[in-house]
């Protein structure tokens with residue numbers, strides 16, 4: 001199976017770009033952030049502090065997180081309930097940053113992630129896909145953009161959903177999450193040595209997708225997969 005590992009900070013446009021590129025190249029898009037988000041949602045619902053490993057780790061045994069695809073779109077299920085929408089709130093985002101720093105949470109999700117890459121040609125996006133989850137992926141991308149550009153995009157996304165926040169607050173959250181994600185001990189966000197850097201600060205969405213599609217085509221030709 002051919003895998004594309006896409007890592008990068010929050011709000012770089014990874015999911016939109018990766019999903020579109022997967023569709024155009026006939027691959028399955030796997031958003032691993034949704035798996036971490038489902039775990040965080042469970043902790044919030046169970047009134048468990050997502051930063052407290054002593055509470056979070058035992059609670060993992062009561063959780064089943066699964067992915068399925070409906071009309072080509074990924075859906076995430078938490079103990080049988082489709083939580084794909086519920087996991088997209090700022091509160092869940094912050095809690096996810098906390099639970100994802102716990103090594104046992106990362107280990108817990110490893111099999112699901114690797115299992116997808118064994119079964120399908122995947123474009124998998126996350127924070128440690130090229131460095132930890134799929135270290136042998138034939139194509140690794142580090143997709144990023146400046147914090148200001150990322151905050152602006154997220155701000156517009158939230159406003160469009162009717163959940164406006166002020167821009168300064170969104171920027172502060174982007175910076176805080178970058179810091180958490182790149183300074184944690186367990187699988188911190190960093191560019192794999194053999195990853196291609198794709199900076200989308202000055203690219204339109206269409207240009208970013210086209211670049212990624214071309215990288216995928218070229219690498220598949222080179223590796224004949």
Ligand code: DC
Nearest residue numbers: 032033034036096097100126127128
């Ligand atoms: O990509 P996202 O915004 O849905 O990610 C939510 C959080 O999950 C983010 O704080 C980083 C974390 N995450 C992670 O640690 N490892 C992954 N493979 C994906 C997400």
